Amino acid sequence: MAEGVPLVDTVLSVRRMTVRFAGVVAVSDLSFSLHAGELLGIIGPNGAGKTSVLNCINGFYRPQAGQVFFLGRDITHLPPHARASTGIARTFQNIALYPHMTVLQNILSGRLVHMRSSLLGCGVYWGFGQREVLRHRQRVEEIIDFLEIEAYRDHRVAELPYGIQKKVELGRALAMEPRLLLLDEPMAGMTVDEKADMARYILELREVRGLSMILIEHDMGVVMDLCDRLLAMDYGRKIAEGPPKEVQQHPDVIRAYLGEEHGVAEEVAGGP
Ligand SMILES: Nc1ncnc2c1ncn2[C@@H]1O[C@H](COP(=O)(O)OP(=O)(O)OP(=O)(O)O)[C@@H](O)[C@H]1O
Ligand SMILES: [Mg+2]
Structure with missing residues (x-):
């Protein structure tokens, strides 16, 4: 194998990634890994490059340099x-659902990655196809139960409150039965109760299902509570990485947030 091929227990490995947009370096020579079952938090001030990293992992952006290894x-x-x-x-920082479709239909759309083989199956043996459709429906119903959104299953997404839409987005991602889940500010704009629900789902996904996840989140309390490890970015660069407490108190992290709203800097410093 080539030099430095990731270890088996490494789900994701980002190597020396650089992303530039006319004059802006969004991500600069960034390397990190994610271990199986790990919940890694990415923090950093606005414009630090956090979303760009996720866009390179899922293929929306092509980095000018670097590699992404998955499994x-x-x-x-x-x-x-x-x-x-x-x-x-x-999931996306700005919700990206089909607004005129129902909750059920939106979550079912996440099954599309698994449906191509089912459709082929339909042509070969109709009974097999029927069973496949049932299996997809059953999986979607399980997700609706898990996210406690039964009451909204036949509602059009456009009519629903923002916090419910955020849950539906998580539901659609889960319908893909991912081995890596990327969450871009899943709690932004939510009420305190909705945030608590979302935190509970994320913890259950990690603890019960052992799902590997990357979470971008500005709420330091949430990040400190949930994440196994943190990666802090500023101006596209990694400025700290390690246990949440250590990263929170890292001088470069505190400095990066000092230019931000005062309250955030205090949260990062672990202050009141
Ligand atoms: N498609 C794009 N075209 C041009 N510039 C971009 C594009 N995507 C990101 N950028 C720029 O790259 C930098 C990093 O942006 P990014 O969205 O990754 O930051 P972020 O850490 O997610 O910020 P936020 O916390 O505000 O979501 C910013 O300066 C941004 O303007
Ligand atoms: Mg972002």
Whole structure:
């Protein structure tokens, strides 16, 4: 194998990634790994490059330099749909659902990555196809139960409160049965109760299902509570990485947040 091929227990490995947009370096020579079953938090001020990292992992952006390994395979040149098929799912900072479709239909759309083989099956043997459709429906119902959104299953997404839409987005990502879940500010704009629910789902996904996840989140309390490890970014660079308490108190992290709203800097410093 080539030099430095990731270890088996490494789900994801990002190597020396750089992303530039006319004059802006969004991600600068960034390397990190994610272990199986780990919940890694990415923090950093606005514009630090956090979303760009997720966009490179799921294939929306092509980095100018660097590589992405997923389950030991170099996926740097795969398009987004091929990466989804390998088991990478995500939610978006700005909700990206089908607003005029129902909750059920939106979550079912996450099953599409698994449906191509079912449709082929239908042509070969109708009974097999029927069973496949039932299996997809059953999986979607389980997700609706898990996210406690039964009351909304037939509602059009556009009519629902923002916090419920965020849950539906998580539901669609889970319908893909991912091996890596990328969450871009899943709690932004939520009420305190909705945030607590979302935190509970994320913990259950890690503890009961052993799902590997990357979580971008500005709420330091949430990040400190949930994450196994933190990676802090500023101006596209990694400025700290390690146990949450250590990263929170790292001088470069505190400095990066000092230019931000005062309260955030205090949270990062572990202050009141
Ligand atoms: N598609 C794009 N075209 C041009 N510039 C971009 C693009 N995507 C990101 N950028 C720029 O790259 C930098 C990093 O942006 P990114 O969205 O990754 O930051 P972020 O850490 O997710 O910020 P936030 O906390 O505000 O979501 C910013 O300066 C941003 O303007
Ligand atoms: Mg972002």
